[in-house]
Amino acid sequence: MIHTPSTMSVVVFAIFVAFTLGLSFYFAAKTKSAAGYFAAGGQIHWFVNGVAFAGDYLSAASFLGICGLVAFYGYDGFLYSIGYLAGWVVALFVVAEPLKRLGKYTFADALNSKFQSRGITLSAGISTLVVSVFYLIPQMVGAGSLIKPLLGYSHEVGVVMVGVVVVLIVATAGMVSTTYVQFIKGSLLVLFSAILTGMILSRGLTVDDRPESMQPQTILTKPDGTKIVNGKPHGHKEGEADLRPVGHISRLPDGLKATGPLSPAGYLAVLQRSDVVTWKKETKKTDEGELVTYTPQITPGEKLLRPGNSPTFKGLQSNSLMARLDFISLMLALFGGTASLPHILIRYYTVKDQAAARLSTVVGIGTIGFFYVLTLFLGLGAMTSGTLDLTDTNMSAPLLAKSFGELLFAIISAIAFTTVLGTVSGLIVAASGAVVHDLMTSVLRIQMADHSKVRVGKIAAVIVGIIAILLGILFKGMNATFLVGWAFSVAASANLPSLLMLLFWKRTTKQGITAAIFVGMISSLSWILLSADSFEKVYKYTAAQAAELSWVPFSQPGLVTIPLGFLTLVVVSLMTKQQPLES
Amino acid sequence: MAGLDHVASHPKEVEDMVLAARNARYGMVLFLFYLLIYGAFVVISAFWPEVMAREALFGVNLAITYGFALIAIAMVLALIYTWLCRGRAAG
Numbered sequence: 001m002i003h004t005p006s007t008m009s010v011v012v013f014a015i016f017v018a019f020t021l022g023l024s025f026y027f028a029a030k031t032k033s034a035a036g037y038f039a040a041g042g043q044i045h046w047f048v049n050g051v052a053f054a055g056d057y058l059s060a061a062s063f064l065g066i067c068g069l070v071a072f073y074g075y076d077g078f079l080y081s082i083g084y085l086a087g088w089v090v091a092l093f094v095v096a097e098p099l100k101r102l103g104k105y106t107f108a109d110a111l112n113s114k115f116q117s118r119g120i121t122l123s124a125g126i127s128t129l130v131v132s133v134f135y136l137i138p139q140m141v142g143a144g145s146l147i148k149p150l151l152g153y154s155h156e157v158g159v160v161m162v163g164v165v166v167v168l169i170v171a172t173a174g175m176v177s178t179t180y181v182q183f184i185k186g187s188l189l190v191l192f193s194a195i196l197t198g199m200i201l202s203r204g205l206t207v208d209d210r211p212e213s214m215q216p217q218t219i220l221t222k223p224d225g226t227k228i229v230n231g232k233p234h235g236h237k238e239g240e241a242d243l244r245p246v247g248h249i250s251r252l253p254d255g256l257k258a259t260g261p262l263s264p265a266g267y268l269a270v271l272q273r274s275d276v277v278t279w280k281k282e283t284k285k286t287d288e289g290e291l292v293t294y295t296p297q298i299t300p301g302e303k304l305l306r307p308g309n310s311p312t313f314k315g316l317q318s319n320s321l322m323a324r325l326d327f328i329s330l331m332l333a334l335f336g337g338t339a340s341l342p343h344i345l346i347r348y349y350t351v352k353d354q355a356a357a358r359l360s361t362v363v364g365i366g367t368i369g370f371f372y373v374l375t376l377f378l379g380l381g382a383m384t385s386g387t388l389d390l391t392d393t394n395m396s397a398p399l400l401a402k403s404f405g406e407l408l409f410a411i412i413s414a415i416a417f418t419t420v421l422g423t424v425s426g427l428i429v430a431a432s433g434a435v436v437h438d439l440m441t442s443v444l445r446i447q448m449a450d451h452s453k454v455r456v457g458k459i460a461a462v463i464v465g466i467i468a469i470l471l472g473i474l475f476k477g478m479n480a481t482f483l484v485g486w487a488f489s490v491a492a493s494a495n496l497p498s499l500l501m502l503l504f505w506k507r508t509t510k511q512g513i514t515a516a517i518f519v520g521m522i523s524s525l526s527w528i529l530l531s532a533d534s535f536e537k538v539y540k541y542t543a544a545q546a547a548e549l550s551w552v553p554f555s556q557p558g559l560v561t562i563p564l565g566f567l568t569l570v571v572v573s574l575m576t577k578q579q580p581l582e583s
Numbered sequence: 584m585a586g587l588d589h590v591a592s593h594p595k596e597v598e599d600m601v602l603a604a605r606n607a608r609y610g611m612v613l614f615l616f617y618l619l620i621y622g623a624f625v626v627i628s629a630f631w632p633e634v635m636a637r638e639a640l641f642g643v644n645l646a647i648t649y650g651f652a653l654i655a656i657a658m659v660l661a662l663i664y665t666w667l668c669r670g671r672a673a674g
Binding site: 097266332355358359361 | 611650
């Protein structure tokens, strides 16, 4: 779809981004030391830190991705919300306190606190780099999706813009300001999502019985790249056509045409008893080019509000064992992934003691949990708002806001954009930190003065930024939260076994940790790259071809590769028992 | 560039290892409890998705009710954990 930007949305967006950048630079200017992030950390109040947890965690995947999945496929998108929040239980109850007690500040440092091994630093550094890059992809894809309706630029321009701005932030400001920026961003995201949910409930549900809302839509992409949409050249001028926005209810219970305001439970109960029009996408190669057809389908709300309606989980409704294992595998990765994300646990060290760390986690879980409850309403609201863009699931939440007016759309988009900026900045610093601190200083033992470290760090940040831009363009059109699912799988497979066994199994050896990280990372990465999902969504084969070409029985790796990481650690540790230290 | 050197500026907390062990035990019990209800949710969704379509509370199906409950229970357990740890520390 072609989106025309409005002056108001551009102005609000510019004010928002300028304010965020200004705040970021202000706090950065106040702290000059290289250890600024943690120097600020010791004094940060637990409540601010708790909301900043939410700001850190609620990335483009949570806001844009989950809302998009719910808007297109119903309940299946909400499964990600449940899994992401459950991951915090592992982080709070199992990993956080022992990790804080070790007194270390990066994932590699914590793993290495007992052994001082270069092997561990190397594997943990590479794992941090890989997970950060995997996590960066959906953020960049989300940024590209946002820029289209907001400023009217293409996806590619959006991705490049975010990349350039973030590299500028990282190269000039650094991480010290992140806590306050994330606090403000987290608060605004939750506040405006709550306002939007209130507006959805107050609007209620309405039947759209116009005949054109049930007309199929087509996009023909010719070999020279020109597009024919619904039989006419793509555009908004006379004689041209664009895809119609979709998403409506075809029947409400008891013959109603409109419900009026509804309570939260009432909204869900009514939708469950209604019929919703969803769209089936089919791609065909023709003599004229690639033809994509979107066909409307009347789907009972009862079916949409239970698991198994999305392409990812549709096997749950059949008797396919592999589809069930695929689902369990993803839910396991989401459960174990949060505690394994290198850039998340660092926030535990920004408060002064363990009591404050616990309190800030409670605030974080409360804020994140409340937001995830809202994602279901936002997604369902978008599903029935008549604003969905069939070509991009990630745009559902901002376009839903647009159905309530330009101002709300501009605010929501600007918050989402700063969400992307914040998360990408943090990830790029984490990745360049891994290059300089872990790989160059600790593994290669390159002696560098403080200013050289900073210079190399900036170069690394620029390189990671360029990689992120390229991947953001390559993965265009994929759902952001689906991509984050992959990042969680790699993080949980590579990092979780080492982290848990180091904390709870005394016979863990340095060789065991190193081997487990490498085996978990390589096996999960290979599994993903050879899966049917990759063949279909990344290498662009048809679903049938992808199923045939796939090397693995199901697409999500966690169920196999997380236990494989544990097994590797135990076997290698037993084979390399440590000798007792001489007194 | 800040954030590359990971150094603490505040003194390391002096702590009682007995309390730390107790906290870890509380954490493990609460974690296992949550694992049980999360695991049940995943297994039911995977093998008996039709059960999730049954009506549960306020006309809303089990899938949504269970999902909201998992989010709410995580918050309640986090509060209980904080309260338990704080109570012991004060004692």
